[in-house]
Amino acid sequence: MASVSEMYDVGWEEMRDKLRKWREDNFRNSEQIVDVGEELISEHGSKLGDDIWIIYEQVMIAALDCSRDDLALTCLQELRKQFPDSHRVKRLSGMRLEALERYDEANKHYDAILQEDPTNTAARKRKISILKAQGKSTEAIRELNEYLEQFVGDQEAWHELSELYINEHDYGKAAFCLEELMMTNPHNHLYCEQYAEVKYTQGGLENLELSRKYFAQALRLNNRNMRALFGLYMLAGRGTKENKCSVKAVEEMLESMQITMS
């Protein structure tokens, strides 16, 4: 089977840079990371210098995602040798146990970290992930709420909580989480649009009105947001006379963007 460098005609530096980009942008393209990372480590490990450790971590997590326990263990062992007492590596051990569905052991790992360092957010979040994986949504929601009381600025956590509430059909609370996110990220069109979707789902005159406003806001922030555009289109013509957004206006907007409804 052709190697990545052969298939895409790239050198090891490009592979390393690609991995860095995926890391920085927090992509979860695990199959690709495993393909590129495995080759990079085995063929060019010596050239990577200190970068190799963070690459081991990235590849290990991707390997867990792809059920490549062999690769994950190799990476983990190298990291353990280099950083024997690290909490960061201990968390990775925990993640491996999670992937193997050995949740009780994983929890023990995280509890041990939290004993030594009660502020370790990574370990707390992993514990919540375990609850989620076990289908214990109510407990996950409760734990996440407690976490957010302490770490009020954690965007990722607020977003995760909104998703959990949406799956439990608790749209009011989901809306609250999204409101927090919109306050701290007023230029993020995705949060506006998701908020609008939640309001739409809640239904009722007031909520639909809010929904329309936030779809419009999302479009103002990003006029390529198709969900917002369709949302506005669907709500057009509804609402009170003063606030009617004419269907014609939305159609004109669609035309100017040269998008046809197929």
Next chain:
Amino acid sequence: MGEVELSCRAYVKMYLHACLFPRCSINGLLLSSSSAGGAVCVTDCVPLLHSHLPLAPITQLALTQVDVWCSQTQQRIVGYYQANACVSDSSPTPCALKIADKIAEQFDSAVLLMLDGSKMSPDYRVPPIVMYERKDSRWTLKDKHMIMLRQWEETRAIAGQMMESGDHMQLVDFDTHLDDITKDWTNQKLNTKIAELASPANGNI
């Protein structure tokens, strides 16, 4: 209630949809191009969402668009499928029941299909699906003997082969279409490939 037949094309696309988003709950619509009456023959499917399944606007939008497409192509929506993110629980969620109810309003013999993630590994030789039908306003498990997959071994082989060769990356669901409106949620390219892989002797795919 009558028999339900699931075509190769419908099964393979559902399967690929689940493979493309293994960490998300996914859903989609089941379509039929045969006339009403007699056995329900699911000939195609449209993958819909892989995020925020319970939220209304995009689902409504998708249902409308698929409905329009169906009336243009002599098909009808006959069912709904879903695969839950949590592999250990393949029971229908409230949102699945709601959408299935809506479909049943338009088509009496509508089916609700849940993909069982725990049975999707290569070792399992039975179709990883659980089907429900509407009896007395409730969704009840359908008798397994009334569910037919013609040429199951071949369908299974095609699904596996397409996943191995990475074809699931080409599958477009409605969510993907909204991210890039030029992408085709009817998945004509995949339909062609599935037809090519199926043997000529398979007849009615």
